[in-house]
Amino acid sequence: MANDKNRLANYLAHRSKRGTALLRMRDVMRVSIREVLRKRRRYLGVIAAIALGTAGFITIVTMGRDLKANFNNDLDMLGGATIINPYFEQEGMERLEWFRDRTLISLARIPGVVDVTGAVLKPRAITTFQDRIYGFNLVGVDNAYWRVFSFSAAEGRLFDDRDVAEGARVCVLGTDLARTIFGGHKQAIGQILSIDDNLYQVVGVLGGVRAGDRGQFLFLPITTAKARVVDISQPYSAYVRCATWDDVAPVAAAVPSVVAANQIAKGLRVNVAWEPLKQVQRIFWWVSLFIYSSIAATLVLGGLGIWNIMMAAVVSRTREIGLKKAMGALDNDIFFQFLFESLCVTVSASILGIILGRAGVEYMSHMLGARPPEGLFLFCLAAGLIFAVVIGVGAGLYPSIRASRMEVVEAMRYE
Amino acid sequence: MNSQTRYGEQGDLVIEITGLTKNYQNGEETIRVLKDVNLHVRRGEMVAVMGPSGSGKSTFLFVLGLFLPPTSGTYLVSGRDVLSLNRTEQAIFRREMMGFVFQSCDLLENSTVYENLELPLVYAGVKRRERPDRIREALARVNLEHRVYQPSNRLSGGERQRVAIARALVNQPEFILADEPTGQLDRENSLRVLEYFNKITQGSNMAMVVVTHDAMTAEHCQRTCVLSDGVLNG
Numbered sequence: 001m002a003n004d005k006n007r008l009a010n011y012l013a014h015r016s017k018r019g020t021a022l023l024r025m026r027d028v029m030r031v032s033i034r035e036v037l038r039k040r041r042r043y044l045g046v047i048a049a050i051a052l053g054t055a056g057f058i059t060i061v062t063m064g065r066d067l068k069a070n071f072n073n074d075l076d077m078l079g080g081a082t083i084i085n086p087y088f089e090q091e092g093m094e095r096l097e098w099f100r101d102r103t104l105i106s107l108a109r110i111p112g113v114v115d116v117t118g119a120v121l122k123p124r125a126i127t128t129f130q131d132r133i134y135g136f137n138l139v140g141v142d143n144a145y146w147r148v149f150s151f152s153a154a155e156g157r158l159f160d161d162r163d164v165a166e167g168a169r170v171c172v173l174g175t176d177l178a179r180t181i182f183g184g185h186k187q188a189i190g191q192i193l194s195i196d197d198n199l200y201q202v203v204g205v206l207g208g209v210r211a212g213d214r215g216q217f218l219f220l221p222i223t224t225a226k227a228r229v230v231d232i233s234q235p236y237s238a239y240v241r242c243a244t245w246d247d248v249a250p251v252a253a254a255v256p257s258v259v260a261a262n263q264i265a266k267g268l269r270v271n272v273a274w275e276p277l278k279q280v281q282r283i284f285w286w287v288s289l290f291i292y293s294s295i296a297a298t299l300v301l302g303g304l305g306i307w308n309i310m311m312a313a314v315v316s317r318t319r320e321i322g323l324k325k326a327m328g329a330l331d332n333d334i335f336f337q338f339l340f341e342s343l344c345v346t347v348s349a350s351i352l353g354i355i356l357g358r359a360g361v362e363y364m365s366h367m368l369g370a371r372p373p374e375g376l377f378l379f380c381l382a383a384g385l386i387f388a389v390v391i392g393v394g395a396g397l398y399p400s401i402r403a404s405r406m407e408v409v410e411a412m413r414y415e
Numbered sequence: 416m417n418s419q420t421r422y423g424e425q426g427d428l429v430i431e432i433t434g435l436t437k438n439y440q441n442g443e444e445t446i447r448v449l450k451d452v453n454l455h456v457r458r459g460e461m462v463a464v465m466g467p468s469g470s471g472k473s474t475f476l477f478v479l480g481l482f483l484p485p486t487s488g489t490y491l492v493s494g495r496d497v498l499s500l501n502r503t504e505q506a507i508f509r510r511e512m513m514g515f516v517f518q519s520c521d522l523l524e525n526s527t528v529y530e531n532l533e534l535p536l537v538y539a540g541v542k543r544r545e546r547p548d549r550i551r552e553a554l555a556r557v558n559l560e561h562r563v564y565q566p567s568n569r570l571s572g573g574e575r576q577r578v579a580i581a582r583a584l585v586n587q588p589e590f591i592l593a594d595e596p597t598g599q600l601d602r603e604n605s606l607r608v609l610e611y612f613n614k615i616t617q618g619s620n621m622a623m624v625v626v627t628h629d630a631m632t633a634e635h636c637q638r639t640c641v642l643s644d645g646v647l648n649g
Contacts, residue, residue: 010609024538024540027537027543029536031534031537034530038525039525200559272549273633285513319521320523323517323521324534324538325506325509325511326480326482326515327504327509327510327515327534327535327538327582328506328507328509328510328535328538328539328586329510330506330507331502331503331506333538353493365635406480408477408480408482409477409482412477412482412517
């Protein structure tokens with residue numbers, strides 16, 4: 001009996017002397033990779049599914065904020081959902097307050113704010129052209145005004161920072177006004193208009209989705225308007241453009257305290273287009289749900305695909321499993337071989353997905369003109385790899401256990 | 416029967432099976448597949464176990480390979496009671512002590528001859544640098560060194576069976592179990608395989624048990640036992 005025990009000890013010692021479990025694992029892993037490479041056609045579908053899911057996940061998450069901002073910009077043109085309008089209203093006999101420059105600068109520093117602009121106004125201003133008198137609303141704005149409302153030039157150009165800084169005598173006309181006075185947009189460019197005995201050259205006609213609201217407006221640089229226009233108002237109203245709709249609520253909440261910190265805030269009102277905002281958020285929520293559901297469905301289908309393929313592999317390779325066990329493979333050897341095969345598929349799919357995702361991020365960065373933080377991409381890369389391991393283990397676990405527990409007799413008798 | 420007197424010294428014995436029975440339960444009915452089987456095989460000996468279909472040959476082979484536990488009896492390999500081994504120890508025992516040759520060759524598809532022979536070495540934890548020599552040595556014993564990197568599906572039937580023999584030899588086992596090794600071969604290839612079997616057993620201390628119903632295969636063995644209705648004679 002003692003001799004028997006020595007012999008068994010010799011077998012076990014023989015095993016540990018020949019190679020550690022680590023060595024065997026490395027070889028089993030190599031065999032698994034070889035197996036996957038040789039049967040790669042079988043795995044192409046699930047590799048593509050997981051790769052596309054991972055690429056979509058990386059692209060959407062990495063570019064999410066930029067996409068939202070861009071999407072926000074497009075949607076916002078229709079409803080101005082992310083534009084907050086703080087204004088002063090007269091309370092009783094108190095003096096009506098207006099926005100000081102330092103207040104506007106402070107408002108621009110609130111996190112989530114993209115641009116801030118103030119406007120001075122002279123309603124019912126008049127000009128004469130070829131002996132005819134025309135009435136309009138005169139507004140003095142700075143260059144940020146165009147960005148806040150996403151205005152562009154339908155003709156000519158909009159005045160820039162230099163014009164504002166120099167107090168240039170240039171003006172931009174609303175579309176209707178340009179048509180009424182000059183008969184068309186092109187004819188308006190370069191013309192001279194007289195307002196309050198000052199001459200202004202028309203440099204552009206206002207364009208953009210919301211330009212129609214300001215068809216009867218004439219815009220002067222704010223510095224020019226303040227210096228040269230009689231009875232021009234103070235900037236009682238300001239416009240704050242938020243980066244995304246998620247920023248609107250916190251920015252709106254912060255505006256009163258920021259104003260109060262810089263000047264008297266008596267009569268301050270904050271106007272937010274809550275209803276359009278909710279509609280935009282609702283649309284984006286559904287779009288996001290659709291996108292993320294598609295990604296999740298792709299990944300889940302990929303996982304189920306691997307599970308299905310591995311189960312089929314266990315059945316179709318029953319004799320192979322029996323043969324390997326007859327050659328002395330431990331249950332663990334079989335278990336890890338199948339698990340490594342599953343992992344090999346998911347990790348290679350994930351790596352492919354990361355490469356595609358990187359390409360997607362680069363392409364979208366180019367299209368949107370934005371550069372997402374590299375850390376976010378690295379986070380997504382790590383998340384993609386971890387997810388691949390989880391899905392690989394999850395999908396491969398049961399088939400691997402089934403393979404490892406297979407009895408040699410049943411396996412060898414399997415036809 | 417005293418194995419020491421009939422089969423030589425105790426140390427020469429590789430396989431000692433005494434009073435082995437195997438029953439299957441089919442509802443209330445007990446089917447006795449192996450009945451008090453005794454078999455002793457010594458080093459260098461090639462024993463044929465013959466019998467008609469349904470006589471229990473395959474069950475006997477599976478018991479010898481520790482794939483099926485017997486109902487009763489003792490089974491010693493080189494003096495060690497192998498029936499007391501647990502599942503993991505049985506796997507270690509199989510890869511260290513025995514080699515298997517199957518009727519259908521059962522080579523791994525889409526793999527080369529080298530990869531087929533490497534697998535038992537992988538499971539045995541043999542270092543990679545030692546493997547090529549071991550593989551070439553095993554292939555040399557069946558005259559197939561020149562086919563080492565040939566894909567297994569490009570081999571002829573005879574070559575496939577010789578590769579299977581080489582794979583059984585590569586871990587230098589104490590004994591080989593062969594299940595109808597010439598069952599799918601033509602006469603010429605069968606003879607060649609049997610010659611290799613003879614050469615291997617005679618040129619080493621290896622024992623071999625060949626389960627067959629082919630008389631020619633049995634003729635090439637030193638001893639033939641007949642399994643009939645679960646009883647082994649010879």
